[in-house]
Amino acid sequence: MFGQIKCFDVVIIGAGLAGLQCAKLLSQRGAKILLVDRKIDLTKGIHTTGIFVRKTLEDFDFPAGTLGKPVRNVTLYSPKLKPINLESEKDEFRVGKMGKLYGNLLRECIASGVEFANETRYISTEINESENIVKLKKSGKDWEVKAKVLVGADGAQSHVAEDLNLDENKEWIVGYEEVYQNAFSIDEPRLHCFLDAKLAPGYLAWITNDGEEIHIGVGGYAEKFNPREALKEFKVKTADKIVDLSRMKLTETRGGKIPVGGVLRKIANENGLLIGDAAGAVSPLTAGGLDPCLRLSKFASEIIWKRLETKNPKVLLDYSGEFFRARFVSRLWMRRLIALISNQTLLEFGFSFMRGRIGKKFARHVFFGRGSFPDVEIQIAKVEKSFNNSILS
Ligand SMILES: Cc1cc2nc3c(=O)[nH]c(=O)nc-3n(C[C@H](O)[C@H](O)[C@H](O)COP(=O)(O)OP(=O)(O)OC[C@H]3O[C@@H](n4cnc5c(N)ncnc54)[C@H](O)[C@@H]3O)c2cc1C
Numbered sequence: 001m002f003g004q005i006k007c008f009d010v011v012i013i014g015a016g017l018a019g020l021q022c023a024k025l026l027s028q029r030g031a032k033i034l035l036v037d038r039k040i041d042l043t044k045g046i047h048t049t050g051i052f053v054r055k056t057l058e059d060f061d062f063p064a065g066t067l068g069k070p071v072r073n074v075t076l077y078s079p080k081l082k083p084i085n086l087e088s089e090k091d092e093f094r095v096g097k098m099g100k101l102y103g104n105l106l107r108e109c110i111a112s113g114v115e116f117a118n119e120t121r122y123i124s125t126e127i128n129e130s131e132n133i134v135k136l137k138k139s140g141k142d143w144e145v146k147a148k149v150l151v152g153a154d155g156a157q158s159h160v161a162e163d164l165n166l167d168e169n170k171e172w173i174v175g176y177e178e179v180y181q182n183a184f185s186i187d188e189p190r191l192h193c194f195l196d197a198k199l200a201p202g203y204l205a206w207i208t209n210d211g212e213e214i215h216i217g218v219g220g221y222a223e224k225f226n227p228r229e230a231l232k233e234f235k236v237k238t239a240d241k242i243v244d245l246s247r248m249k250l251t252e253t254r255g256g257k258i259p260v261g262g263v264l265r266k267i268a269n270e271n272g273l274l275i276g277d278a279a280g281a282v283s284p285l286t287a288g289g290l291d292p293c294l295r296l297s298k299f300a301s302e303i304i305w306k307r308l309e310t311k312n313p314k315v316l317l318d319y320s321g322e323f324f325r326a327r328f329v330s331r332l333w334m335r336r337l338i339a340l341i342s343n344q345t346l347l348e349f350g351f352s353f354m355r356g357r358i359g360k361k362f363a364r365h366v367f368f369g370r371g372s373f374p375d376v377e378i379q380i381a382k383v384e385k386s387f388n389n390s391i392l393s
Pocket residue numbers: 013014015016017018019036037038039047048049050051052120121122123153154155156159174175176177254255256257258275276277278281282287288289290291293
């Protein structure tokens with residue numbers, strides 16, 4: 001592997017949900033793919049809670065055993081712990097067993113011909129006659145491969161975005177959580193969300209209990225709190241009143257940055273493109289990024305396939321974040337508003353509005369509204385049409 005320079009149609013940096021989905025779709029069509037990740041084992045070091053929303057569960061297939069039990073109930077709490085209970089007739093959320101899910105997706109990729117380089121770090125890329133010379137490092141040794149298309153699926157702080165001169169994420173929140181095996185709690189599955197300007201400035205603290213696992217976490221603007229200290233305080237002050245952790249086994253801690261500035265504008269050039277967190281494809285309001293990973297990777301795989309079929313690098317320019325930004329305008333404004341609320345009293349006051357009829361309707365819309373990343377099928381059809389027109393003219 002370290003000798004002669006190998007050529008791939010596509011090199012994908014990052015085997016999170018976005019990279020795995022893109023590799024799977026392209027390899028199933030016959031593209032020659034190298035999937036690279038710095039991790040030794042994808043089932044370890046997971047950083048997401050893994051909550052999938054109803055629309056994702058309806059639109060995508062999940063392998064057996066990769067999802068927890070359905071959750072239909074949400075309780076939203078004010079800083080003074082006044083609750084609003086929301087109940088849905090439908091299964092609204094399921095917490096993914098992310099290690100198993102990544103492992104399954106990787107096996108599917110390998111079965112359809114993807115080469116996987118684990119424990120391999122992306123270093124840089126150089127453009128040579130419209131091909132990328134991608135520099136990687138494995139076990140201290142440098143290694144180069146050629147790629148017609150380079151895909152940045154390397155997460156919120158994408159090194160590929162920087163090297164390809166594409167847009168980069170600039171606004172973040174951070175999330176930090178503990179995961180417990182739920183051997184004792186017999187409570188019905190429920191998502192508890194807490195508004196608290198001190199413990200979760202600009203976002204939420206949460207307890208998800210799907211009857212199998214319990215995730216207890218805090219999220220907010222990094223410059224306004226210390227996530228580890230906030231989680232400690234949250235557990236003592238609040239979480240212990242809701243779940244009895246004393247007999248439960250702590251199995252993991254998870255955490256990371258979440259981009260909340262909306263989909264980036266320039267996410268492609270003739271040499272490559274970005275997907276998932278690297279493209280800023282996260283809801284600025286809910287900070288959900290798993291649904292966007294699946295949908296944007298589908299769009300990316302269509303465009304890349306067209307690029308490979310036509311041998312025309314310009315085709316990649318049809319992959320633009322502008323298509324999706326309009327959908328996020330109101331959510332971006334709400335994020336700006338939330339970021340401004342740093343006062344507990346103001347938050348408590350805002351919460352009293354949520355307890356009214358209109359407020360509750362709004363809360364139901366946020367939690368149960370079938371919101372997702374825009375449907376990429378429409379964009380795929382548009383690109384297909386403009387491509388066919390350009391051939392005819
Ligand atoms: C604490 C937390 C909780 C969250 N909870 C939810 C939730 O419940 N529901 C939801 O919808 N969203 C949630 N999100 C957001 C969601 O997890 C992300 O949007 C999503 O996982 C992004 O996937 P990705 O594939 O783009 O990136 P990642 O999952 O970050 O994958 C990037 C991969 O690239 C690899 N990589 C990075 N740099 C290099 C390099 N130089 N060389 C080689 N490999 C590299 C990394 O090892 C990693 O495997 C949460 C985020 C956090 C931080």
